[in-house]
Amino acid sequence: MDNILLVTRPKYDDGTEYLSAYAFDLLKKVKGQILTKDFEGEEANKENVEKYLKSKNPKLLFLNGHGNECEICGHKDKAIFSLTNVSLLKNRITYARACFSANILGKEAVKNNSGCFIGYVYPFSFWMGGERSATPLKDKVAGMFLNPSNEIVFSLLKGETAKKANEKSKQMMISNMKEILAMEQKNEPGATGMLQILWDNYEGQVVLGNENAYF
């Protein structure tokens, strides 16, 4: 297993555009510090990712996109990982910023091996401040949801265990919840709506398998 970070970043709708932008921001920040492989847009497909996994054997996977209980998707909702090739995730550390995939796929990924899967048992949801949809990184509303999820990968890259990375991400969510509560006390519109979605992500984010896995 090689210390390489593999990232998938499909981008073909509002949701994936945002996920892609925040994942790319992470890639820019760690540039030169570690080996990375970035599958962006149409390149985020099953064939490319499988080929790379077999040839380079990266230890850490950061998968962005849509998902369901049994799949994590790439470009145009086509599955990159499903129950037919979930064995490719064995012994790796996978963070899937995708809906529901911890329910079945994640559990299968960590069965009888030393790998770890961080993902969601609920949908991964986030509010967007409408004016900023063309510039996701400037969208402070979306940042409340997406920066804590980026923290998982930042922590793993610093050598933290999967358990600690999840805890640090959740600490950041709590900090953001407190900030939102302060907004609510000032009667700023939308605070309660933001809080409930962030709480859903907080409760839905889980670590499966070897919590002591590290990069």
Next chain:
Amino acid sequence: MTEKNGKISDDIKELVIARLEVMPSSYKLSIGSEGTFTTIQLIEHVRAEDHIGNQIARMQLNFIKALTTGKLIETLNKNG
């Protein structure tokens, strides 16, 4: 709070809609592969009691449960 057949009860539906109505109209909610929705669209889904509407209701009920059981406050306090 929901009826036995899994449908959202009318009082919950009104509560969910009331909360959505105070969201800024420019905000949009991304719910994974379901798509991205304005608050007006979300309200329509809740009224229709479809899959997306039920998902929104579940999120709100989950949050209300965390509030009423003290789990939210406990979490916020536990972590300083």
